[in-house]
Amino acid sequence: MKMLWSTSRYTVDDRAEAIRQTIRDRVAPVHITLPERPADVHCEVSITSIGRVQLTTALANPAIVERSARPAADDWEPCLFLGLQNAGSSTVVQDGRAATLRPGMLSFCDTRRPYTLLFDRGVDAHFFRIPVAELRLPDAVLREVTARALGGGDSAVELGASFLSRLAATPDLHTGPAAEHLAVTTLEMVRAVIADACDLEVAARAAREETLGPRILEYLRQHLTDRDLTPSAVARAHHISLRHLYAVLAQEGVSPGEWIRRQRLEGARQELAGAEAGRDAIAAVAHRWGFTDAARFGRSFKEAYGVSPREYRERPHEYRERSHES
Incomplete structure (x- = not known):
């Protein structure tokens, strides 16, 4: 389900709190610092x-987004955020590193540890x-790629x-029959980006094995x-x-044949x-x-x-419930 949201539906004085609540409830429990003048908040x-x-596209005023140490009562699912800069620049800070992003560049941050996102000239990402x-990747791999500016020649x-940018720009693909397959492809693409960007060769091999x-x-x-x-x-x-x-498929609970x-x-x-079955x-x-054997298929x-x-082809609706229960 898609949600389109804008501060234009709120009074000027209510916009800052509306932004904070929307992001906190829908995206991640973070603290957002916004311009002091209410008229500058959009x-x-x-x-x-x-x-x-989940894909969030944001166009907004300058801001600072901070995720503090995860409290014991935090029931949010641990996630990795992948940011894709559209225009302007931003800075990601986590795990003792800071990375400045330019248009077309990627970066990661992990919600299990504190991070800061700096948008000095506005948000467009x-x-x-x-x-x-x-992701099914070792923590060592995920920690290695946070707060790094990725792009500029890495194949x-x-x-x-390119894939993520086109996916974000094509909302018709976010729902319907293709969505589930695109979700799988997106995860695989993100794993490939992480494996390519990871400096630890041993960890990269572990990442490939994990996936x-x-x-x-x-x-x-x-x-x-x-x-x-x-x-x-x-x-x-x-x-x-x-x-x-x-051995690998046994870990997935699968017998291949x-x-x-x-x-x-x-x-x-x-x-x-x-x-068209008939x-x-x-x-x-x-x-x-x-x-290859029709009789065996029938059995x-x-x-x-x-x-x-x-029998099924002649009355599929009659047998559908039974089929799902099988």
């Missing part, structure tokens, strides 16, 4: 969620709030900045309809041994329930989803959903 904010990633748990960083499981799962999702998708092929694609593949079968069945079920033979649908489908593919 702000326009767009806040939207792309999966588990995008802020991506990402739960630390979603992965430049690619990440191997989610990357393999996303690879599986993208190649579900490939009939030659096998655990061995997946291992080769990621330059790891078959044993290591099974069974996971592929279930996801393919679900893809076939959704296609059979679609408006145009193709069931064997053709099964073939598209990687099943697996009935075992999973309690009805045959033909």
Whole structure:
């Protein structure tokens, strides 16, 4: 759900407190220092969620944003903020470092520790709030990249900045069928930026290993309809041994062969329930989803959903609830 907010709806004297409350309630519990003259206070904010990633775009007066030491009673989810400077400049301070950002540059700050954002000439930036748990990166890596000015020639960083800038500027992509996939892509892009920017080679290797499981799962999702998708092929694609593949996916609670079968069945079920389902033979649908034996597909489908593919295609609404419960 998208929220568009502006100080123009408030009286001049109420604007400062309105800004503080909106950011505190919707984005992060921070202290904001604003201009002393009420007439100098102005702000326009767009806040939207792309999966588990929150995107805030702000255009505002000069300000100082401070996050103090996290109190014991703070129930906010630990997050990493990725700032993308649109225009002007800003400064990020955290972990004993300070970084000045120019347009197109990126920076990180971690809500688990104090930080300060200085916008001497106003705010014109995008802020991506990402739960630390979603990144699945070691703390040593995250601490290494906070308060660093990223950009200016680093290939992965430049690619990440371009992707995030276009994503922020295209609100039609924030909702609808593509949003969930874009959220996954955004997380992967942020991980790539962090790994590329990290000075600790050992930590960078650890970061790549930490994200191997989610990357393999996303690879599986993208190649579900490939009939030659096998655990061995997946291992080769990621330059790891078959044993290591099974070990990594076991940490995700996944058995690759069974996971592929279930996801393919679900893809076939959704296609059979679609408006165009009657145009193709069931064997053709099964073939598209990687099943080479139509009879085996029928048995697996009935075992999973309690009805045959033909029965399901004829009355999908009747069996949908049963299918979801399976």
